[in-house]
Amino acid sequence: MSKKNMFLSDLMPVNKAQHMISSLIKNIGTEEISLEDAYKRVLSKEIVSLLNSPPFERSAMDGYAIRAEDTFGFSENSPAKLKIIDTIGAGQVSNTIIKAGEAVKIATGAPIPKGANAVVMEEYTVSQNNDLDVEISIAPGENISPMGEDIETGDIILKKGKILKPQDLALIASAGYSEIEVFKKPKIGVITTGNELIMPQKNISGAEIINSNHYTFKSFVESALAIPTVVHCFDSEKMVEDTFETLLESHDGLISTGGTAISKGDVVVDVTEKIGEVLIHGVALRPGKPFGFGIAHEKPIFLLSGYPVAAMVQADVFVRNNLYKMQGINITPQYILKIASKKIPSSLGRTDYIRSKTENRNVKPLKIKGSGIIRSMVESDSYIIIEENIEGIGKGEECNVLTYDSLIV
Amino acid sequence: MSKKNMFLSDLMPVNKAQHMISSLIKNIGTEEISLEDAYKRVLSKEIVSLLNSPPFERSAMDGYAIRAEDTFGFSENSPAKLKIIDTIGAGQVSNTIIKAGEAVKIATGAPIPKGANAVVMEEYTVSQNNDLDVEISIAPGENISPMGEDIETGDIILKKGKILKPQDLALIASAGYSEIEVFKKPKIGVITTGNELIMPQKNISGAEIINSNHYTFKSFVESALAIPTVVHCFDSEKMVEDTFETLLESHDGLISTGGTAISKGDVVVDVTEKIGEVLIHGVALRPGKPFGFGIAHEKPIFLLSGYPVAAMVQADVFVRNNLYKMQGINITPQYILKIASKKIPSSLGRTDYIRSKTENRNVKPLKIKGSGIIRSMVESDSYIIIEENIEGIGKGEECNVLTYDSLIV
Numbered sequence: 001m002s003k004k005n006m007f008l009s010d011l012m013p014v015n016k017a018q019h020m021i022s023s024l025i026k027n028i029g030t031e032e033i034s035l036e037d038a039y040k041r042v043l044s045k046e047i048v049s050l051l052n053s054p055p056f057e058r059s060a061m062d063g064y065a066i067r068a069e070d071t072f073g074f075s076e077n078s079p080a081k082l083k084i085i086d087t088i089g090a091g092q093v094s095n096t097i098i099k100a101g102e103a104v105k106i107a108t109g110a111p112i113p114k115g116a117n118a119v120v121m122e123e124y125t126v127s128q129n130n131d132l133d134v135e136i137s138i139a140p141g142e143n144i145s146p147m148g149e150d151i152e153t154g155d156i157i158l159k160k161g162k163i164l165k166p167q168d169l170a171l172i173a174s175a176g177y178s179e180i181e182v183f184k185k186p187k188i189g190v191i192t193t194g195n196e197l198i199m200p201q202k203n204i205s206g207a208e209i210i211n212s213n214h215y216t217f218k219s220f221v222e223s224a225l226a227i228p229t230v231v232h233c234f235d236s237e238k239m240v241e242d243t244f245e246t247l248l249e250s251h252d253g254l255i256s257t258g259g260t261a262i263s264k265g266d267v268v269v270d271v272t273e274k275i276g277e278v279l280i281h282g283v284a285l286r287p288g289k290p291f292g293f294g295i296a297h298e299k300p301i302f303l304l305s306g307y308p309v310a311a312m313v314q315a316d317v318f319v320r321n322n323l324y325k326m327q328g329i330n331i332t333p334q335y336i337l338k339i340a341s342k343k344i345p346s347s348l349g350r351t352d353y354i355r356s357k358t359e360n361r362n363v364k365p366l367k368i369k370g371s372g373i374i375r376s377m378v379e380s381d382s383y384i385i386i387e388e389n390i391e392g393i394g395k396g397e398e399c400n401v402l403t404y405d406s407l408i409v
Numbered sequence: 410m411s412k413k414n415m416f417l418s419d420l421m422p423v424n425k426a427q428h429m430i431s432s433l434i435k436n437i438g439t440e441e442i443s444l445e446d447a448y449k450r451v452l453s454k455e456i457v458s459l460l461n462s463p464p465f466e467r468s469a470m471d472g473y474a475i476r477a478e479d480t481f482g483f484s485e486n487s488p489a490k491l492k493i494i495d496t497i498g499a500g501q502v503s504n505t506i507i508k509a510g511e512a513v514k515i516a517t518g519a520p521i522p523k524g525a526n527a528v529v530m531e532e533y534t535v536s537q538n539n540d541l542d543v544e545i546s547i548a549p550g551e552n553i554s555p556m557g558e559d560i561e562t563g564d565i566i567l568k569k570g571k572i573l574k575p576q577d578l579a580l581i582a583s584a585g586y587s588e589i590e591v592f593k594k595p596k597i598g599v600i601t602t603g604n605e606l607i608m609p610q611k612n613i614s615g616a617e618i619i620n621s622n623h624y625t626f627k628s629f630v631e632s633a634l635a636i637p638t639v640v641h642c643f644d645s646e647k648m649v650e651d652t653f654e655t656l657l658e659s660h661d662g663l664i665s666t667g668g669t670a671i672s673k674g675d676v677v678v679d680v681t682e683k684i685g686e687v688l689i690h691g692v693a694l695r696p697g698k699p700f701g702f703g704i705a706h707e708k709p710i711f712l713l714s715g716y717p718v719a720a721m722v723q724a725d726v727f728v729r730n731n732l733y734k735m736q737g738i739n740i741t742p743q744y745i746l747k748i749a750s751k752k753i754p755s756s757l758g759r760t761d762y763i764r765s766k767t768e769n770r771n772v773k774p775l776k777i778k779g780s781g782i783i784r785s786m787v788e789s790d791s792y793i794i795i796e797e798n799i800e801g802i803g804k805g806e807e808c809n810v811l812t813y814d815s816l817i818v
Contacts (some may be wrong), residue, residue: 039628050611091605093615111616150782166628167786170621170717178609196500200587202459206502207520212579219448219575308579373559377576
């Protein structure tokens with residue numbers, strides 16, 4: 001007879017459970033991919049430039065490569081008179097050497113010809129046939145980008161762990177790479193359990209409940225930049241065991257929903273214990289007490305509640321950062337301080353994650369209903385977090401807030 | 410002869426160009442998709458619930474459905490004595506009617522049997538065969554979730570324009586939908602131009618430059634939740650025209666890089682004028698002056714600079730929000746105020762987007778080099794924006810900052 005299981009004294013503190021899980025999660029290895037496909041991927045080693053960029057001294061403008069000293073003292077009313085002796089388009093190289101009084105028409109990005117030390121913008125010139133009037137006095141170096149101005153051969157341009165943005169890809173390309181090594185994206189098996197669950201439909205009957213977790217956790221895994229496979233199991237130990245074993249062969253971890261309450265058959269917990277080891281079962285978290293965590297075949301198994309909101313909170317508290325960690329992304333949730341717009345009761349001995357709505361410097365706890373109330377997750381934008389040693393927050397007091405957006409990379 | 414084109418007097422103010430473009434961009438229509446694939450998609454109409462959720466009065470806990478009044482006044486030392494007359498698992502319905510002194514074992518989520526008005530958690534009971542001791546006095550309604558507690562049939566649960574998160578998908582599923590109508594994702598053709606451009610490689614020679622824009626703008630389009638096709642063209646009017654026309658047949662808009670400076674052949678501008686209309690050419694933006702915008706076959710064409718940083722700034726200023734708008738997402742960049750940690754010069758008559766790095770309440774402008782310096786985009790996290798009627802910011806003064814992260818949905 002299981003009596004008084006999951007009473008507070010048996011529950012693992014949230015912080016302890018978080019640390020235990022994180023300490024067991026490692027990245028799942030690396031792979032070589034095309035730079036084309038690298039948006040939001042994570043570098044698994046630093047990038048050292050193979051090249052100078054720009055690879056040569058080049059013109060930053062459309063205009064004329066000249067000797068700056070030929071323009072000194074000249075102006076619109078008294079222009080310098082030069083001779084155009086050549087034209088260099090983008091992608092062209094010229095062997096011309098510029099001497100005093102000479103100019104070469106040059107396109108943005110083209111290599112500066114020998115002898116020139118500045119480029120005058122076309123807008124400050126008047127040309128007719130080969131005669132060029134320069135109506136401005138310019139300084140040496142003007143409108144010239146030096147070789148290696150952006151990056152030099154051998155520069156470390158990006159570090160391991162960097163999540164790649166468009167500008168990072170541009171820099172890597174300029175450094176000479178079309179392929180890079182990144183951390184693999186974890187493949188995650190999601191197993192929803194429950195005999196009562198059906199897929200969404202207009203007509204439901206009896207004790208049927210729509211399996212919203214199917215959608216929540218497919219997209220949750222996607223939001224964590226991982227790759228989901230979602231299957232449903234009835235509350236059958238054999239079916240769950242077969243599914244766990246099959247998915248573990250081809251996936252890097254599992255997330256299950258349902259069947260974690262101590263008092264029930266606890267199919268997923270029993271199966272995890274059978275094929276591996278259950279390390280956590282029951283945490284001092286509200287909502288979300290019946291959370292479990294285990295390892296089988298050296299892969300993590302996250303056992304979430306069947307109740308939608310409890311499961312979402314558990315996923316935010318214990319799963320998301322670990323899916324990131326599996327692909328080399330280390331993030332620690334950053335609390336912000338906000339002022340509670342009403343009193344928030346809490347009990348000692350458990351950590352509360354209270355759905356809330358921020359508004360400027362304030363945060364308002366939403367009316368807290370059951371852990372099945374999905375709408376509260378939709379209407380909130382954050383959690384107020386009340387640590388287990390705090391007995392509640394008074395109206396007007398500061399409290400720790402974690403916005404949902406801040407959890408997503 | 411093109412003299413003094415793109416002088417300040419001819420340039421369109423940034424705000425005016427932004428408004429002109431936005432006023433011409435519409436969403437590109439809707440499609441029906443599986444709810445499974447709806448993460449980060451955008452609702453094109455409100456969702457009205459087809460169902461009550463929960464669809465029946467259900468147990469919020471594993472325990473025993475009872476009549477609350479049978480427990481009044483009882484406690485651990487003096488438990489109420491009840492008879493267990495039935496068991497209801499998840500997914501089961503019972504026709505049993507509970508009378509005084511009776512209890513039905515019930516699983517979380519199962520429908521409450523007739524006659525019961527509360528559920529006592531298993532942890533507060535001791536059972537032996539059919540005898541049940543209840544060691545607590547509970548109130549009517551305890552651990553019962555009313556029918557429709559989360560949503561009721563006919564409720565508007567989500568509005569048009571909502572970008573869907575995991576919890577939104579859960580709510581939509583619970584409302585009875587497995588398919589939903591969303592805005593289509595725009596397909597965007599990206600055309601890099603330039604004879605000098607080559608794909609990344611270790612050995613480059615002559616006037617060759619690596620085509621970093623290929624990577625920047627493929628991923629830029631991805632970051633805007635749109636679908637890119639990237640092709641390269643030499644600076645040939647025929648090749649560009651054929652490519653523009655071909656891509657416009659199957660895409661919702663184009664982005665080109667390179668060839669926008671007035672003084673050159675201006676291939677992309679000329680082609681756009683030929684197949685449609687150029688509405689903007691030259692804006693009072695730094696970096697990024699030679700930006701162009703046109704419409705052909707009723708589709709937008711964004712003409713960006715070839716220089717990587719100028720092109721990225723133009724894309725942030727003029728393109729990203731419009732790619733969002735094409736899929737029903739309306740966002741307005743939200744400036745934040747930060748304190749300039751050093752003096753920032755600026756000229757009247759143009760809007761400066763200065764790459765910068767935020768640090769708590771401060772922001773530091775990065776040393777500004779040429780518009781080809783990609784590393785400055787990598788090392789910065791924000792723009793300091795200096796509007797055209799402001800002549801610079803003093804050290805210690807507040808300035809408008811736009812973080813890169815805030816631009817991304």
